[in-house]
Amino acid sequence: MPRLKSVGLINIESDGLEAIAFPRLESARDIYFSGDELRVIELPQLKTVSARFVVQEQNLEFLNLPELTSARRLILKDCYKLEFVFAEKLQDVASLRLENNPALNPMSAEKLKSVTRPLTKEEEAFITNAQEKMRQFRLRLIAKTLNETPIRPTGHHTSFDSYGFIKSYYEWYPYEYSRYWDVIGPWGYTFFYRF
Numbered sequence: 001m002p003r004l005k006s007v008g009l010i011n012i013e014s015d016g017l018e019a020i021a022f023p024r025l026e027s028a029r030d031i032y033f034s035g036d037e038l039r040v041i042e043l044p045q046l047k048t049v050s051a052r053f054v055v056q057e058q059n060l061e062f063l064n065l066p067e068l069t070s071a072r073r074l075i076l077k078d079c080y081k082l083e084f085v086f087a088e089k090l091q092d093v094a095s096l097r098l099e100n101n102p103a104l105n106p107m108s109a110e111k112l113k114s115v116t117r118p119l120t121k122e123e124e125a126f127i128t129n130a131q132e133k134m135r136q137f138r139l140r141l142i143a144k145t146l147n148e149t150p151i152r153p154t155g156h157h158t159s160f161d162s163y164g165f166i167k168s169y170y171e172w173y174p175y176e177y178s179r180y181w182d183v184i185g186p187w188g189y190t191f192f193y194r195f
Contacts (some may be wrong), residue, residue, distance in 0.1 A: 001025075014038035014057060019080075022046070033057050042070075057080060061103075065090070074112065076101055084108050090115050094123065 006027045012020060014035030021042035030051045033041060033135045036058040044064075049071040055063065056077050063076075063085045070092035076082065077099045096116040098109060 012038070028053075030054075033060075049074075055083075056081075062086070073097075075099075076104070076112075079104070085112060087111070092117065094119055 001022050003024060004022055006026050007025065009032075010022075010028060010030070011032045012034070014020075014033065014037040016037060017036055018039065019040035021040075023042065024045055025043055027048045027050070028046070028047050030053075031049055032052070032054045034054070034056040038057045039059055039061065041055075041057075041060065041063060045067055046065060047067050047069055049057045049068070052073040052075065053071045054073075054075040054077075056075075056079065058078060058080050060079055061081045061083055063082065065085070065087040067089060068087050069089050071090070072093075073095045074093050075097040076085070077097065081103055082101050083103050084105050086163070090112070093112065093116045096112055097111065098104070101109075132182045133178075153182075
């Protein structure tokens with residue numbers, strides 16, 4: 001995608017995809033990479049991710065983010081071969097999660113942790129309020145008690161990933177779709193709800 005400079009959401013599941021490049025991308029709201037086949041991710045101009053930047057790629061060895069300065073929620077999980085994260089300009093991460101990355105170089109991990117800052121009281125209040133709204137939203141989805149039918153049903157059931165995000169949002173749009181993203185938009189955080 002050689003001309004894309006700004007985007008709301010990128011969600012890549014690497015089924016059969018080994019490399020991807022966004023050479024001019026400078027800003028995004030949310031970025032998700034997941035799977036077990038992606039080996040190369042090129043984001044040479046990416047500067048800001050205003051909500052979540054999630055990487056769950058089992059075979060990715062290097063993550064090169066030379067221009068990235070800020071990301072609200074950075075998650076690196078189950079990246080079994082990830083050795084280095086190059087992000088020398090990164091200076092603001094509101095929330096960081098590193099989990100099950102056995103090959104990650106300690107210097108990369110420390111660099112990421114060194115730019116993580118505590119959430120402000122305003123951010124914490126926003127997250128607490130949004131989590132409750134999302135809990136109620138998920139309960140209605142599971143109980144099938146939405147006030148309106150989906151805008152574009154496709155027959156796919158609604159499912160959630162390990163972070164509590166709707167996995168099938170790109171196939172199944174509930175009437176509260178825009179409100180859902182308004183609620184979780186500006187800040188990144190994780191949901192852990194059990195039903």
